[in-house]
Amino acid sequence: MKGALLSQPANPGARILAVGGARGDRLVTNAELAGPIDSSDEWIRSRTGIATRARAADDQSMLDLAEAASRAALAAAGLGPDQLDLVILGSITHFLQTPAAAPQLATRLGASGAAAFDISAACAGYCYGIGLADCLVRSGAATHVLVVGADKLSEMVDPTDRTISFLLGDGAGAAVVGPSERPRIGPAVWGSDGAQAGRVGQDIDYRQAVAGGVWPTLRQDGPSVYKWAVFEISKAARAAIAAAGLTPDQIEVFLPHQANLRIIEQQVKRIGLSPEVIVARDIVETGNTSAASVPLATERLLRDDPQIGGKLALQLGFGAGLAYAAQVVELPPAGHRQPTAGGPATPFD
Amino acid sequence: MALDKNDVLEGLTEIIVEETGIDADQIALDKSFADDLDIDSLSMMTILALAEDRFDVEIPDDAVAGLTTLADAVDHIAGA
Numbered sequence: 001m002k003g004a005l006l007s008q009p010a011n012p013g014a015r016i017l018a019v020g021g022a023r024g025d026r027l028v029t030n031a032e033l034a035g036p037i038d039s040s041d042e043w044i045r046s047r048t049g050i051a052t053r054a055r056a057a058d059d060q061s062m063l064d065l066a067e068a069a070s071r072a073a074l075a076a077a078g079l080g081p082d083q084l085d086l087v088i089l090g091s092i093t094h095f096l097q098t099p100a101a102a103p104q105l106a107t108r109l110g111a112s113g114a115a116a117f118d119i120s121a122a123c124a125g126y127c128y129g130i131g132l133a134d135c136l137v138r139s140g141a142a143t144h145v146l147v148v149g150a151d152k153l154s155e156m157v158d159p160t161d162r163t164i165s166f167l168l169g170d171g172a173g174a175a176v177v178g179p180s181e182r183p184r185i186g187p188a189v190w191g192s193d194g195a196q197a198g199r200v201g202q203d204i205d206y207r208q209a210v211a212g213g214v215w216p217t218l219r220q221d222g223p224s225v226y227k228w229a230v231f232e233i234s235k236a237a238r239a240a241i242a243a244a245g246l247t248p249d250q251i252e253v254f255l256p257h258q259a260n261l262r263i264i265e266q267q268v269k270r271i272g273l274s275p276e277v278i279v280a281r282d283i284v285e286t287g288n289t290s291a292a293s294v295p296l297a298t299e300r301l302l303r304d305d306p307q308i309g310g311k312l313a314l315q316l317g318f319g320a321g322l323a324y325a326a327q328v329v330e331l332p333p334a335g336h337r338q339p340t341a342g343g344p345a346t347p348f349d
Numbered sequence: 350m351a352l353d354k355n356d357v358l359e360g361l362t363e364i365i366v367e368e369t370g371i372d373a374d375q376i377a378l379d380k381s382f383a384d385d386l387d388i389d390s391l392s393m394m395t396i397l398a399l400a401e402d403r404f405d406v407e408i409p410d411d412a413v414a415g416l417t418t419l420a421d422a423v424d425h426i427a428g429a
Contacts, residue, residue, distance in 0.1 A: 047389065224410040227394040262391050 008140030014133065015184030016332045017079070017144075017176045020072025021299035022065045023286055024056035024154070024170035033166045036159045044166060049261020053169035053287025055154045062093045063101055065172035066150035067108045069295070073174035074109070076336050079144060081110035084176075086145040088132060089118045090125020090291040092202075092320070093151045105148065115142075122201070123257045123319025124190070125149050125291035126173065130315065131188030131325055133177035148174040149291030156202070158217040164200070165218065167260070169287030173295020186244030189236050190325035199224050201320040225322075229263045233318045233326075234270035240326035241271075241314060248272040253301065253313035253331060258283035258293035267316070278308060290319065298331070306334030352404060352427045361422060364399045368392060378420040400426060 029052055030041040044050055056065060066089060074081060087109075089102040102116035121128040126149035133145035150172035157165035177185070200220035209216050241248055254277050256264050261283055268279060280297035289296060294315050301308055313331050318324035362376045371386055382388040388396070397408045397416075404426050408416075416422045 047391065221410070223390045223394045223413065226391050227398050227410065230395065231398050260391075266395065 010140045011138050011179040013180035013183035013185070014137035014177055015180035016130070016329055017178045018073050018076035018332050018336075019173060019175045019295050019299050019302065020069045020074070020076055021173045021292075021296045022068035022072065022171060023054035023289075023296065024060070024065070024152075026055050026057070027052035027285065028055050028169075030166070033159070037162045037166060039162070039166070047260075047262070048167055049264075049281070049284055050167060050287055051284050053167070054171055054285070054289070056152055056170040060152075060170075062091055062150050062152040062170075062172070063105060063108070065152060065170060065292075066091070066101070066105050066148050066174070069150065069172035069174040069292075070105065070109055070146055070148055072299075073146065073176050076332075077176040077178075078336060079176060084109070084111040084114045084144050084146050086133070086136065086142045087111060087114050087116040088129040088145060088147050089116070090121055090129050090147075090149045091118060091151055092120065092122050092125075092290060093153060093155055094118060095155075109146075111146070121291075121317075121323045121325070122321060123259065123288075123290045123293065124317035124321070124323045124325045126175075126294045127188065127315050127317030127325035127327060128190065128323070130175065130177065130185060130329070131190060131327060134185040134188070134327075137177055137179055138183075143179060145177045146174060147177060148172060149293070149295055151290040151292050153218070153288070153290055156216065156218050161217060161219065163222055164220040167288040168218070169289045171286060171289040171292040171296050173292045173299055175295055175298075184330040186240065186246075186328035188325050188327045189240040189243055190323075191236065192321045192323040194321070196224070196228070196322045199228070199322060226260065226263055228322060229259065229318055230266040230270060233316065233324055234267050236324055237267065237271045237314060237316050237326045240316075241328060244328040246312065246328060249274045250312060251277055251314045251328065252311040253278045253280070253308055254316075255280045255294050255297050255301075255313050256316040257318055258286065258297055259288050259319070271314075273314075278305070278311075291317075302331065302334040309333035309335075352406075354423050354427045357404065357423045357426045358419065360403055361396070361400055361419065361426070364396050364403065368395055368399070376419065378423065379418060381418050382416070382422075397422070
């Protein structure tokens with residue numbers, strides 16, 4: 001052996017420094033969508049809890065939403081784009097197999113040269129990204145990571161579909177992850193079940209779409225996904241709480257994927273969360289925005305109630321794959337951190 | 350060992366009362382989950398998942414569409 005390899009010095013922990021969000025501008029009501037699916041405002045509210053879903057204009061792309069959310073997160077973190085060394089983007093609405101969207105996002109932000117890649121974990125994408133960012137920052141492989149969940153799901157809806165289309169909205173949420181003097185992101189408990197790949201996802205692949213001259217849209221087996229989300233995913237959530245060295249009654253804020261309010265209410269019960277837990281219900285106004293839903297729900301709670309900054313929150317992403325990831329995090333402080341000129345003032349800023 | 354159908358009905362009734370608030374007097378073998386008890390597809394999945402745990406049986410998702418009445422569910426669980 002001609003020499004010994006060096007590795008980066010590790011960090012004792014990682015944390016979410018700040019979050020940002022962007023939603024489609026238009027709130028689409030249930031009444032607007034009920035006709036083609038022979039439904040009603042009352043039926044949609046009782047089955048899903050959704051009153052409106054945010055949808056973006058034709059000229060606002062998934063990347064536009066991702067950029068807006070990322071800029072908000074960077075501003076709130078008090079960091080410049082040149083301080084990012086990695087951008088991770090979770091999305092199912094980037095309609096190119098290659099190149100990935102994350103390098104374009106990095107360049108738009110002014111983080112040119114940062115490592116950048118996409119992950120495909122659908123509604124679990126953001127929580128997968130936070131899990132990756134935590135590991136990379138703690139290992140010293142990265143210092144500041146931007147994790148973004150962004151989806152413009154209105155580009156994959158079928159107005160006559162009764163299974164999922166009427167739930168879906170457009171948005172992006174972003175978090176900046178950086179080093180910490182102690183762990184402020186708990187271990188991810190994550191997994192998948194490819195045997196149930198057909199339960200939720202794109203109805204046809206792109207070869208079939210081209211051959212048939214039809215655009216792919218999303219479909220789900222709602223009751224089966226509901227059962228999995230309520231019973232299997234609640235077990236994963238309990239495991240994530242235990243992995244962080246906590247018990248369910250210590251969770252102060254619950255940030256589940258905003259798939260369906262009925263799922264969220266059942267998860268609170270099955271996980272055994274405290275009656276006082278603050279539960280994210282962004283779905284009522286924003287709808288289901290897939291990878292964006294957990295960070296958007298976080299962004300809304302921090303905006304509406306700045307007192308929750310610093311509290312222990314359970315993040316829970318689950319969806320197509322089937323794939324899921326859960327972790328407990330310490331929420332960042334609400335509002336903006338002081339910008340740091342020329343880099344962090346301390347190694348853990 | 351096959352489960353006693355009366356025990357299954359009693360257990361299923363307890364789960365339905367707990368999950369939906371429906372009065373136990375309204376629950377009987379000939380009642381339809383959807384038409385008589387107004388139990389929608391999501392509540393149905395909750396009830397059946399809890400029944401799986403309680404009776405240690407498996408009710409495949411694809412079998413749920415065939416369970417229209419309490420009697421259908423009791424037969425499935427007792428015969429599983």
